[in-house]
Structure formats: C-alpha cells, structure tokens
Amino acid sequence: MDATGARARRILVVGPSWVGDMVMAQSLFKTLKAGAPCDIDVLAPAWSLPILARMPEVRQGIVMPLGHGEFGLGKRWTLGRQLAATGYDQAIVLPGSLKSALVPLFARIPRRTGFRGEMRYGLLNDLRALDKQALPMTVQRFVALGRVAGAPLPEPFPRPALVPDAANQARLRAELGLTNRPAIAFMPGAEYGPAKQWPLAHYATLAEELVRRDFQIWILGSGKDREVGEVIAAGMGSAVLNLCGRTQLGDAVDLLAMSRAAVTNDSGLMHVAAALDIPLVALYGSSTPDHTPPLAERVVTRYLRLDCSPCFKRTCPLGHTRCLHEITPDSVVEALTQLGSLSRRIHLEAR
Missing domain, CATH: 3.40.50.2000 (Glycogen Phosphorylase B;)
Structure with missing residues (x-):
C-alpha cells in the first residue's frame, strides 16, 4: 500500500x-x-x-x-x-x-x-x-522500458548500487583466512572468449608490483577460471589468493565491497564492482565501453580504439590481440594511481 x-x-x-x-x-x-x-x-x-x-x-x-x-x-x-x-x-x-x-x-x-x-x-x-x-x-x-513509450530517459538515469551483506563478509574473512592487509581484486576470467582477456602475464606483472606495495591480491572468478588464477598466483605465496571456484556469486559481491580497488576484463564482475562504487580499472579489447561501460564515477577505462576494434569476436580474427597486449601493466598502475589507490608511479618490466 x-x-x-x-x-x-x-x-x-x-x-x-x-x-x-x-x-x-x-x-x-x-x-x-x-x-x-x-x-x-x-x-x-x-x-x-x-x-x-x-x-x-x-x-x-x-x-x-x-x-x-x-x-x-x-x-x-x-x-x-x-x-x-x-x-x-x-x-x-x-x-x-x-x-x-x-x-x-x-x-x-x-x-x-x-x-x-x-x-x-x-x-x-x-x-x-x-x-x-x-x-x-x-x-x-x-x-x-520503465518509462512510457517515447518518454525521455531520466537525467541522469539511476546507477546500480548493490548492498553488500556484512554478515557474509565476516564469514568470508574467517573461512578464507583473509587478513587486514588492503586487497586489490583481479577478475581475469573471460567467459565470452580470449579476445576479452587481458594477458595473464600482464596480470602477473601487475600483481608482483602491487604485492611490493604491500597489497594482497584476491583473484575472483568461477571454477572455470581456477587455472587462470593459478598462472597469475604462481610463485607469490599467500600474498596472492586464487579464490576462483572457492566462492559463490554473492560471496564475490561481498569480497569486492571489501577491496581497495579492482582490475578487470569486460565481464559480469566488472559491472558488480562498478555497482559497489570501488575504484575500478576496466580493460577492453574486442568489445567497447561505448555499449556496456561500467556505471560508476571512480572508473578508468583502458581501451586502445585500434582500427580493428571492436570486433566483438571470441578470438582475435587477426591472430594478434594487440587491443589487449598493448595495454601495459604500467598503464594500469597509472590508472590505479589516478584513482587514488596507489601513491606513486614506477615503470614495470613484463614478467
């Protein structure tokens, strides 16, 4: 009523x-x-x-x-x-x-x-x-579709805003052994295909630099992303936690809400992070932020707008995936610095 x-x-x-x-x-x-x-x-x-x-x-x-x-x-x-x-x-x-x-x-x-x-x-x-x-x-x-046909959209239109579950966050901290060390979340999965996946070597290089800056890395994704997470986490011990397949979707929401920032491919979890209003670096390759951008203020998008982009293909039809390979770990560090998540910028060497 x-x-x-x-x-x-x-x-x-x-x-x-x-x-x-x-x-x-x-x-x-x-x-x-x-x-x-x-x-x-x-x-x-x-x-x-x-x-x-x-x-x-x-x-x-x-x-x-x-x-x-x-x-x-x-x-x-x-x-x-x-x-x-x-x-x-x-x-x-x-x-x-x-x-x-x-x-x-x-x-x-x-x-x-x-x-x-x-x-x-x-x-x-x-x-x-x-x-x-x-x-x-x-x-x-x-x-x-929520307006009368032909009516203008509200300006600005309301953005998604998910509400995390505090009780579940406490449970996750205990069960996953999470420390109070500030965490940056990685979402490296690519359900649609490798043409939307930033190179794993780039993720690993970025993880090494963030660990040196005393961050913990939480790698989030489904069970299908488990091997991807292992590649990134290899040799970095407890500083990089591969949580792919160890959590449910609701858990991923609550973990992201506890993160200092997130780095992600164009994926569903990218939109989750945006809806939680955490600092976000969004990496686009075969798709485009013109169609499905993260709906938040604290976002830096890395999209090279090459002549061959966007192709919307699952795999690169030209075989090089330059649209992603040429987004460097150094440029992501710069983006995180711009967002206020990091204090200074240094040059990174690829792993």
Whole structure:
C-alpha cells in the first residue's frame, strides 16, 4: 500500500541471462520505484538470486526453472499459471527472445512491455521499436522500458548500487583466512572468449608490483577460471589468493565491497564492482565501453580504439590481440594511481 492506502502496482520483470546485464537491470528497478509505488519481482536464472538479494528495490527473485536456451513450453505454461495468482499489473521483458515473453502471456498479465525482438507480436501488447542509435547502451534500453513509450530517459538515469551483506563478509574473512592487509581484486576470467582477456602475464606483472606495495591480491572468478588464477598466483605465496571456484556469486559481491580497488576484463564482475562504487580499472579489447561501460564515477577505462576494434569476436580474427597486449601493466598502475589507490608511479618490466 502507498500513503493513500492504494495498492502498489505489481510488476514482474523477466530478467536477463548474464551477470552484467542483471546488475544493469537495477537501473530499471530504480526508475520504476521513482515513478510510482510498486512491488518488483524478477523472474531470473537461479544463479542471479544472490545479486537480486542485494538490490533493495526487488521484493523477490523467482527462479526460471529452465536452462539457458531451453524452450520448455510446458514448464513455461505451468509457471505462468502459478504466477497468475499474484495479480501482476505489468510485465517487462528484458531479453529479446520469443520464449522469454511466454510466461507473462500465460500469467495473463494485462500489460506486457518489451522491445520487438524476435517478432513478438501478440505476445507483448506494449511493443516498442528499438532505436539502437538513440539508445546505444544496454542500460539505456532497460531504463527506457520503465518509462512510457517515447518518454525521455531520466537525467541522469539511476546507477546500480548493490548492498553488500556484512554478515557474509565476516564469514568470508574467517573461512578464507583473509587478513587486514588492503586487497586489490583481479577478475581475469573471460567467459565470452580470449579476445576479452587481458594477458595473464600482464596480470602477473601487475600483481608482483602491487604485492611490493604491500597489497594482497584476491583473484575472483568461477571454477572455470581456477587455472587462470593459478598462472597469475604462481610463485607469490599467500600474498596472492586464487579464490576462483572457492566462492559463490554473492560471496564475490561481498569480497569486492571489501577491496581497495579492482582490475578487470569486460565481464559480469566488472559491472558488480562498478555497482559497489570501488575504484575500478576496466580493460577492453574486442568489445567497447561505448555499449556496456561500467556505471560508476571512480572508473578508468583502458581501451586502445585500434582500427580493428571492436570486433566483438571470441578470438582475435587477426591472430594478434594487440587491443589487449598493448595495454601495459604500467598503464594500469597509472590508472590505479589516478584513482587514488596507489601513491606513486614506477615503470614495470613484463614478467
């Protein structure tokens, strides 16, 4: 209920399937909350629930009981009929696929909003045409769906702001044996492919310099990044902790919130770090910050804008990945200094 006793609008958001996009969706949730009293539920993959739990705007996350790419018409029908009892007033569908619009239809939600996507006529009745030039950034497209069609975006639009779990932070310090030594987080993983991954030798060179400056390095990522973390940490003992695969996504949020700064590829955890407002150095290769920049003030982006960039390929089609190799550890030290995380700059030799 709002201050007048009227029932708050109930909104179901069909969330995206990538960590970074889910973080950016918080800008939509903030936009909806600023417009009128509402309760926001998010239908999303199970992995995203810890992210949603750290967004005060979200009432609850609802698990989509299907794997990525799975059509599962029967399961979507069953879920839609279950959700019909909630009495949602509106659904906002962030993915562009046809199947993502089915649950709101089956739930008989009266207003179903989304971009045209895969020819979703009839599935969505508040169907928007996407002008990619007017809305070049993913976050702008999300926020636009929270406004009346054609309405200008709020200026400035609200940025994501995750709230860490203090109790979980205390648990992590105890269980992982973390000291009070200031930490800088590395996120070296590249789920999309090596054309988005800063060279591991560069990460290792940077780690050696930061350890000399009395920092501890926390390498964060999934179990798939375990070997990557081992390459960076090799020979540096307890000063560099490879936490890849030892933590869950919610733990990574809380660890980043405790970090002095972060250095990262263009990845989902980059957007998590931005949403925690820690000093951040973001490294771009095959992708571009023009489309998915970190949404924070304390950010330095390293992007060379070579003639061949951005290619958006998983592997470098020219075989050299100059767009990443030519971003030097020295330039990242300079960026951290610019952010106030380091006191002075020296020249580094590659490991």
